[in-house]
Amino acid sequence: MLRPPCARAKALTKPRSRRGGGRPTIADVARKAGVGAITVSRALREPGRVSEDLRRQIQAAVDELGYVPDPNARALASARAEVFGVLVPSLTNNVFAEVVRGIYDSLSDSAFRIQLGHTHYSGLEEERLLQLFGSQRPAALIVAGIDQTATSRRLLETAGCPVVQIMETGPDPVDMLVGFSHFDSGRAATEHLLEAGYRKVGFIGARMDPRSQRRLAGYRAAMEAAGLFDPRLITTTPMLSSVSLGRELLRDALAKMPTLDGVFCNNDDIALGVLFECHRASIEVPRQIGIVGFNDLDMMQVAFPSVTSIRTHRYEIGRRAVAMALAEIAGNRPQQRVVDLGFELMRRESTAR
Amino acid sequence: MLRPPCARAKALTKPRSRRGGGRPTIADVARKAGVGAITVSRALREPGRVSEDLRRQIQAAVDELGYVPDPNARALASARAEVFGVLVPSLTNNVFAEVVRGIYDSLSDSAFRIQLGHTHYSGLEEERLLQLFGSQRPAALIVAGIDQTATSRRLLETAGCPVVQIMETGPDPVDMLVGFSHFDSGRAATEHLLEAGYRKVGFIGARMDPRSQRRLAGYRAAMEAAGLFDPRLITTTPMLSSVSLGRELLRDALAKMPTLDGVFCNNDDIALGVLFECHRASIEVPRQIGIVGFNDLDMMQVAFPSVTSIRTHRYEIGRRAVAMALAEIAGNRPQQRVVDLGFELMRRESTAR
DNA sequence: GCACGGCTTGGTAGCGCTACCAACATCGTG
DNA sequence: CACGATGTTGGTAGCGCTACCAAGCCGTGC
Known part of the structure; x- marks a missing residue:
């Protein structure tokens, strides 16, 4: 009974x-x-x-x-959590903060939550986080870069949800890819310095992650094409990027190569440090040294002199990545699997010789 | 059968x-x-x-x-998700990025995940997110500020988990509180300018959120104590803070009050914009104008001239908030419910007259 | 000899929700 | 008017895990 x-x-x-x-x-x-x-x-x-x-x-x-509604019960019953897993190398890096902002803004009036992780530029940490995120059966995964370890790549392929790699472009995405060419942008920055008449153009970079390496490769290609390449023009460090590091790297570069007359900086923080060091050492910009940055942070156009930089569409990358994932979730599989949002060279006083 | x-x-x-x-x-x-x-x-x-x-x-x-283990099933069965809900106004603001980094670092080798939300400085958005986060029965909530709406405060009080408010100090926390006094730091910055001999000391600030208001109140207290207060010395805007805005605000301030000889900037981005505008307008720093910033970002000590700023312990605030929440979760209720981590005035060239 | 407490182990019954299928009403078609 | 097609509603049976309780085992004390 x-x-x-x-x-x-x-x-x-x-x-x-x-x-x-x-x-x-x-x-x-x-x-x-x-x-x-x-x-x-x-x-x-x-x-x-x-x-x-x-x-x-x-x-x-x-x-x-x-x-x-209880999202946990919902996830358990439907075997699918309303969560976007987002994996970036760093949160304090302004570049990724912008991307993440684009992602948040695109999802803010949907029911999806966001699970954010940062890898500290470590492949192992990325594997650990993918494992953790995957255990939730997320609705989609967005990860920075295309240089995942074999294990990470397998985790992404078997995640059973849309995957969007961001910040780069390339021929072989796990699923979808939104970004731009770091090689091309590095080459464009360098060619601009060469066209402006600079000859001893150096590369200054910190934390040389794979994207930075590709920008360096673009720099090298431009310098070699002009017959001006010299390894002593390159100054890098694995340390985390910062404005103060930019200052020190310029000093190192000048010590190695006193005739340096131009620098392509791996990012705007470095470029700003370089600019301040020039002020301090009474090196005239752009007359004695030309400076090109990377990312085009707001402050570059305000700096004195204003600094030429490569503008990247970070916020838009975040938005686009979400849009593509949402389309796939809704069943409208985007036919364009790789989206190149390009970049833009912003010419300013720091290279106007 | x-x-x-x-x-x-x-x-x-x-x-x-x-x-x-x-x-x-x-x-x-x-x-x-x-x-x-x-x-x-x-x-x-x-x-x-x-x-x-x-x-x-x-x-x-x-x-x-x-x-x-499936975290959703776990959460459903135990009525408690292994999630820290973190609510900050903005992700792109370097200040909160640092706090969030502290939180992540403190939780990276625990089983806890992090659910991050940003309110865009909106009380309504905060309510919405608290509702959403609360529905997951998080293990703890960390929220920025003490100026929640009545609804938000009730949501926090009934969340049934440890709650840590951060970035401020005050007498009446919902549960726990880690931060510092914005009033005191604003007053200290202003007193420093007055001691250095500046008299027409202005306040320049963007996006005047409650914390900024308290810094302004500290500025005002110092100016009134010196018998130098004048409302025309204050220049603010509700717009989002940026380096370029700092430049414009200095112009506005000088137009209103050409004899201005010092500025306390609501944050370092504004201060940097002010510094660049001084360069551009050939105003000598620190001789003609003294500048004090807020937050002490890395670039302030590298800038030329280096910029005096109020250093705040953002990363440490994040770590401490997590430590207190974890202690409470483990059953060791911290007896000290309010922690004041203070601040530090970093004296640099921009006020060395 | 047996009651008792402490320790380890396991069974049962959900947690709150949704996938799947069945039932029923309504409608148009031949 | 029988019939399937369509649309709306509900019951059942889990999703994978843990809280709660019970059972078995051991050693101790009377």
Whole structure:
């Protein structure tokens, strides 16, 4: 007499949730609205499949009880969490902060939450985080770069959700790819310095991650094409990038090569440090040294003199990555799997000789 | 014959997970290790309560199958998600990026995930996000500021988890509080300028959020104490802070008050814009104008001239907030509910008259 | 000899939700 | 009017895990 699930014995089969803090559940809403629980579930997720009348009743019950669906229960039942996993190397780096802002803004009025991780530029950390994120069955994964380890790549391929790699371009994405060519942008920056008449053009860079390496390769290609390449023009360090490091690297570069007359800096922080060091050492910019930065942070156009930089579309990369993932989730698989958003050389006073 | 849950009919009662991507579950591990599922669960969460022998067997099975617990199922069953909810106004603001980095670093080798939200300095958005975060039953909540709306405050009080407010200090935290006094730091910055001999000391600030307002109040207190206060010395805008805005605000300030001889800037971005505008307009720093910034970003000590700034312990605030929440979770309720980490005036060339 | 507590282990019954299927009403078609 | 097609609603059975309780074992004390 107790076993068979008697549909009417509601009061008996509900021993008042011993754990949850008494928050209303979908069953409470269903009871109040006088419908089945599954209809409430549908009304919230696919309103089109529930009649106008019931939808209104249910909405009223939801409002009255202050019902908020439990995302954990939802994820467990549907084997799919409403979460975007986002993996970037660094959060304090302005570049990624902008990308992440684009991602947040694109998702802010959807039901998706964001799970953000940073790898500290470490492949092992990336593997650990992909493992962790994957265990949640996210709706999509967005990861920076295309230089994943073999393990990471396999984790991405078997994640069972749309994957968007960002910040680069290339022929062989795991799934989708949004970014631009670091090689081309490095070459364009260098060619600009050469066209402006600088000859002893150096490369200054910190934390040489794979993207920086490709910018360096672009620099090298331009210098070799002009017959001006000299390894002593390159000054790099594995240390984390900062304005103060830019200052020190310029000193090193000048010590090695006193006739240096131009620098392509791996990013704007370095470029700013270089600019300040020039002020301090009374080196005239752009007359004695030309400076090109990378990223085009707001301050580059305000600096004195203003600094030429490569503008990248970071915010847009974040937005586009989300848009592509959302399209795939909605079943409209984007036919263009690789999107190159390009870059723009912003010519300013620091190279106007 | 079908209804009664016959304990032995394992093969029958397990219709091979129709949804999940075939990932191993705790039952698979239990079968392989020849123990009960609950023992596996315990071995992973409270290893001390499982015998050495079984623990080893279970670990072997876990490794072999590549088992990763499903955090959603875990959260549902235990009514508690292993998530820290973190709410800050902005991600691109370097200040909060540092705090968030401290939080991440403190949690990186725990099992806790981080759910990050940004409010865009909007109380309504904060309410929405607290609602959303709360629905997950997080392990702890960390929120910036003490100026929550009544609704937000109620949501925090009823969240049923440790709550740490950060970036400020004050008498009446929801639960715990880690930060420093914006009023005191604003006053200290202003007093420093006055001591250095500047008289027409202005305040320049963008995006005047509550913390900025308190810094302004500190400025005003110092100016009034010196008998030098004049409302025309204050130049603010609700626009988002940026280096280029700093430049424009200095222009506005000088137009209003040409005899201005010092400025306390609401943050370092503004200060940098002010510095660049001084270069451009050939105003000598520190001789004609003294500049004090706020936050002490790395670039301030490299700038030419280097810029006096208020150093705040942002990274440490993040770490401390996590430490306090973790202590509370572990049952060691911190007796000190309000922690003031203070600030430090970094004297540099920009005020060395 | 047996009651008792501490330790380890396991079974049962959910947590709150949704996938799947079944039931029913309504409608147009032959 | 029978029939399938379509649209709406609900019941059942889990999703993978853990809280709760119970059972078995050991050693101790009376």
